[in-house]
Amino acid sequence: MDIYTSTLSPALDIFTGCYLLVIAVLSIVGNLLVLIMAVKRSSRMKPPELLSVNLAVTDLGAAVTMYPMAVASAWNHHWIGGDASCLYYGLAGFFFGIASIMNLTIMAIVRFIVSLNLQSPNEKIGWRKVKMLCIWIWLYALIWALFPIMGWGRYGPEPFGLSCSLAWGQMKHDGFTFVISLFSFNLVLPSVVIICCYFGIAIKLFFTYKKSSHNSNRVPNIVKLHRRLLVIAVLISFGFIVCWTPYSIVCLWSILGDSSSIPPEVSLLPCMFAKSSTLYNPIIYYVFSQSFKREVKKLGWLCFGSKTGHDANNITDNSMYMVNTDIKSQVEVQTTVQQIEE
Structure with missing residues (x-):
């Protein structure tokens, strides 16, 4: 049988194509909304937020460049x-997958650096540093994606015949070092860092809230804001890891065990689950970020010709992504008030 012929039933092929079409449409629309919101508030955006924009670009790139071909093939x-x-x-x-996991890793590191002094009005991460980090992410992903073309590892069709990836089953011997390096530097280590x-x-x-809660009512509000942003960041990172873990396990089994023992239907499920990772981030923003939800609704009202009831601007939640854009101003106001009281 041709290696590019589906080993699934025709009905399952059609279902797979419909599933990927839904994932593609929702991913493209959702991540485009994230980018539109970022452009609208670009003048108020803080440097670390560029990493979240970069993440939306990787998800959008995967959905646009890959999913239509997979749907047509199915x-x-x-x-x-x-x-x-x-x-x-x-x-x-492979390129967009590596870019995503490294972007999430850098986001976690930057988020940690920003949180070291929640009340400091000084910028710890500037625009130049963030732009350099984004460039590094894309170059790092490109280098890993080119390794199989240069002979270290290889690409090939998935067992079910409707998708292509790294040819895991063919790398038991000559590509084993590539697989070990790949999982070590692009899954295990990033997961530990995150x-x-x-x-x-x-x-x-926890300690900031415990230390400051009895002195002021303002600082705990900042802590609560960071806690909400932490929830968003954690959900985004662990959502990606959870989506790709089943696929990673199947790939490792193909390397360490007998890949022919895995039915095509079984190898299909983790692959489809991994592809859904491009969908979740806009949903997480919409559910947990009041400002993002408000801006999306406002855009929807404009598209349908309706008037927005009001243009609220909640100072405690005007950040879509990683850091609150008004933490500096809040701290300055708090400092001024304390000086007046003294």
Whole structure:
């Protein structure tokens, strides 16, 4: 049988195509909304928030460049384009996947640095540093994506024939060092860094709240804001890790065990679950960020020609992503009030 012919039933192929189409549409719309909101508030955006914009770009890039081809292949019951398109699809998936996990890792580190002194009006992370970090993320992902083309690792079709990725089953021997390095530097180490950073932030917030709650009513509000932003960041990071963990386990089994023992239907499920990772971030922003929800509704009202009832601007939640854009002003106001009282 042709390696690019689906090994699934025709009905399952059609269902897979419909599922990917829904994921693609929701991912494109959701991440476009994130980027539109970022452009609208670009003058008020803080440097660390650029990392969240960068993350939306990676999710949008994956949805636009990969999912339409996967949908067409599923409905065709055969991979479209042969070896050339398979190489392109595998490289794109690997490239955007590495970019996403490294972006999340850098976000956790930056978020931890920002939280070291919640009441400081000074910028710890400037625009130049954040832009350099974004460039590093893309270059790092590109280098890893090019390794299989240069001979370290390889790309190939998935066992079910409707998608392409790293050819895990073919790397038992000559590509084993690539697999170990890949999982060590792009899954295990980033996951450990993310967990440690957010655990450290949680401890910092706890002691800050405990220390300051009996002195002022303003500082705990800042802590509560950071706690909300921490929840958003944790959900985004662990959502990505949870989505990709089942697929990673199946891939490791293909390397360490007998890949032929995994039915195509079983290998399909983790792959489809991993592809849904591009969908969750806008949903998390919408549920947990009042400002993002308000701006999306406002945009919807404008699109349908309705008038917004009001243009609220809640100073305690005008940040969509990582840091509150008005923490500096809040601290300055608090300092002024304390000086007047003294």
